[in-house]
Amino acid sequence: MVSKLFGTHNQLLTERGALLLRLTTGLFIGLLVGLLIDHDGKGGVLAALGQDWREILAQSLTLLAFVLWANAAVMRRISLAAWTGLVAVVLIFVSWHAQKLVGTANVSELAYVMILLALSFIANELVSSADQAGKIVAPYELYFDEAWKRGVQLALAIFFTLLFWAILVLGAALLGFIGFNWLKKLLDEPLVATPLLGLAFASAVHLGDIQPRLLTQVRALALGVLGWLLPVISLIGVIFAVSLLFSGLQPLWDTRAATATLLSACIAFVLLINAAFQQGEDERKVALVLKWSVRLGCLLLLLFAVLAAWSLSLRIFQYGLTIDRAYAAMVVVIALAYGVGYSIAVFKPGPWMAGLKPANIGLAMFKCVVFLAVLTPLAAPARLSVDHQVSRLLKGQVKPERFDWFVLSADTGQYGKSALAKLVASKDPTIVSWAQKASDGKLERRRYDLDPELEAEVTKPADLTRLAVVSPKGAKLPASFIATNFHALPDFTVPRCLMFEPMRDADRCHAALINLDASPDLEVAILSSDEGLSIFKQSPTGWIGLIQSQRLYDEAASQAFKNGEIRSAEPVLRDIILGDTRLRLTPVPPEGAGQPAVLFDATPLPPSKP
Known part of the structure; x- marks a missing residue:
């Protein structure tokens, strides 16, 4: 019976064998993860391992399950066993490094998780395809088919698992309405929840394998939609590049988000270029607009990668390397490698963009090396x-x-x-x-x-002499106001122009001097670039905030402030003092019968001085 399911030599598992392996993996790894989860702070049965090692093993086993689920039907059994063992060792070491040397605060970082998932997926597809081809480097067509198929398969499996869990939660809620809480209690128990999720995911992955036409159709739809987005982003990229010739790079640097934006564009270019290229013209006729969009996109990818590298290097040179910038540097290195490889393919003679095939294979291997270095002490x-x-x-x-x-x-x-x-x-x-x-x-x-x-x-003094004082005409801000450290104001939202050096026109504010109370001293009203109105008053201890960033949604009112059309006025209705309470009266326009003519807010008076 065992030989019928698993075979007697290094060969593929039968369909039943693959299903059995997937279900067994989902059940047993689910149980182990459930035991490792720290439930109610007790640590479960495996509490003796310690919190750190339980987290390391739970994370490693979860990713190891993905490897077994994905490869059960495509890798030969001895190859699968060897690859699974190697992956287990690497995952445990990477998780141990993150937990013990980097610190638990960084284990849950999105960047760490995304890199680990990307490494697992890419490395698995490289090894799986090579095993299917029977050689170290498989044909590009096999890599392409397997990677996109596996991506769609995993996406559908995740969707199915989430839907399965949502149905269970809904059922528990319905039973709870009539007083039966047993299902909810079961779902709250890790030893029940994790095996159920494992079995659901395993079933969904296997369903994708036995329904190849479904995966092919979904993949074709996804590639078609993504491919035709390439001309759009290429046109936008050209407009951006041409605009830089007239504006220069300073406006780009002033955004303070240049590196992240440029790298996001690089990632989008890589995805859309491959969606449009697919396998070249081997299996289909490619539209002329897509051909030129691919060529243009490859060159724009290099341009954006160079700009991102320049932007990041400026920040590192000025302020040093932080953890976030180190992650960004990793993406920059990969983006530059893609930009150079794809640009070479544009000018390489032969069939249309044939150089993308070896470039993609080499870059996939390069990414695995970079990701592994980042996840280990080599380049943590x-x-x-x-x-x-x-x-x-x-x-x-x-x-x-x-x-x-x-x-x-x-x-x-x-x-x-x-x-x-x-x-x-x-x-x-x-x-x-x-x-x-x-x-x-x-x-x-x-x-x-x-x-x-x-x-x-935040501690750099703002150049308040550059603030435009619009009212009264020709007036200047008081010297004491200019010398104020607005960053030190407690619990008060201060306009950016009072805290930072105004580097862009968009960051500058308009100021007005105006008398708003019985004191002869003038208050300072500041209209920020986001149409927020703030008012500051001079007190015996210095300038304090009265109104913080009240948004002016009336464009005409904002423009009137900028034109200097600002003045104070007596209230239509004076306040009423009732003992220790002040009633602030506000007239409202009548809108119908029964509508009150006046609204009021009651506020306690400040305590009187002895």
Whole structure:
């Protein structure tokens, strides 16, 4: 019986064998993950392993299940066993590194999870396709078919599993309405929930294998839709590139989101170029507009990757390497590799864009190497960030009082703690003092954690002399107002132009001097670039905020402020004082019978001074 299901040599499993392996994997790995989950803080049956190792094993087993589900019907059984064992070792090591050396705070980061999933998917498809082809490097057509098929299969399986779980939750809710809570209690129990989810996902993956026409049709639809989006993004990319010739790069840098935006465009180009190219013209006739869009998209990809690399290098040179910038640098390196490889394919002689085939295979392998390096000590973002920031500190590029010591003590795991131990032994007494405080946990997180750039800006004095005073004509802001540290105002939203150096016209504000109370001193009204109105008043202790960023939704009113058409006026109705309560009266226009003519807000009076 066993030989009928699994065979006696290194060959593919039968259809029944693949189904049995998938269901068994879903059931047993689901049970193990359920046991590893820390339920009610007790740690379950495997509590002796410790919280860290339970999380490491639960994460590794979950991803290992994906490998078995995906390959059960396509890899030969000995190859599958060897590949599964290797993946298990790598996953446990990567998870251990993230948990023990980087710190638990970074294990749940979206970037870490996405990189780990991408590495698992790409490496699995490379190995799976090679095993099917019987050689180290499979034909491009096999890679293409298997990767897109597996992507669609996993997406449909996730959708089916979520739908399955939603139905169970709905059923538990319906039973709960009539007083039966047994199903809800079962679903809340990890030892029941995780095996059920594993069995559901395994069944969905197997259903995709035995319904190849469904996967083919969904894949064709997805590729068709994505492919015809390439001309749109290519046209936008050309307009953007031409516009840069007239505007220069400064407006792009001023957005403070140039790197993220450019890298997002690079990812979109890679996806859409491959959707339009597919397997070239081997199986279908490609429209002329798609051919030229692919060529243009490859060149734009290189341009955007170079701009992203330039933008990121400027930030790293100015403010150092942070964990986020290290992740961005990884994407930049991959984007540059794609840009160069795809641009070479544009000019390579022969069939239309035939160079994309070997380029995609080589780039897939390159990404696996980069991802693995980032997930291990070789190029861990936490280690790279610590090394670079400490180097800047020791070289005097950043002062000890401006250095973000909390990141070393709390956010970079063992790498940061090791760096602090070395800095405590430094010959610079100032560095030693700060490092000791950080090691002892006496320093708190800064307002803008992990970003020295923003931390430097919030304490940079704003050039308030550049504010346009629109009323009275020719007036200037009081010297005491200009000298105020608005960032220190407690619990008050201050316009950006009062806290930062106005670098763009969009960040600048308009100011007006106006008397709003019985005091002869003038108040300062500020209209920010987002049409928010703030008012500040001079007090014995300095300038304080009265009104914070009240949005003016009337465009005419905003324009009137900018034109200097601003004045104060007595209220239509004075307030009423009733003992310790003030009634602020507001007339409203009549809209019908029974509508009150006046609304009022009751507020307590401030305590009188003795």
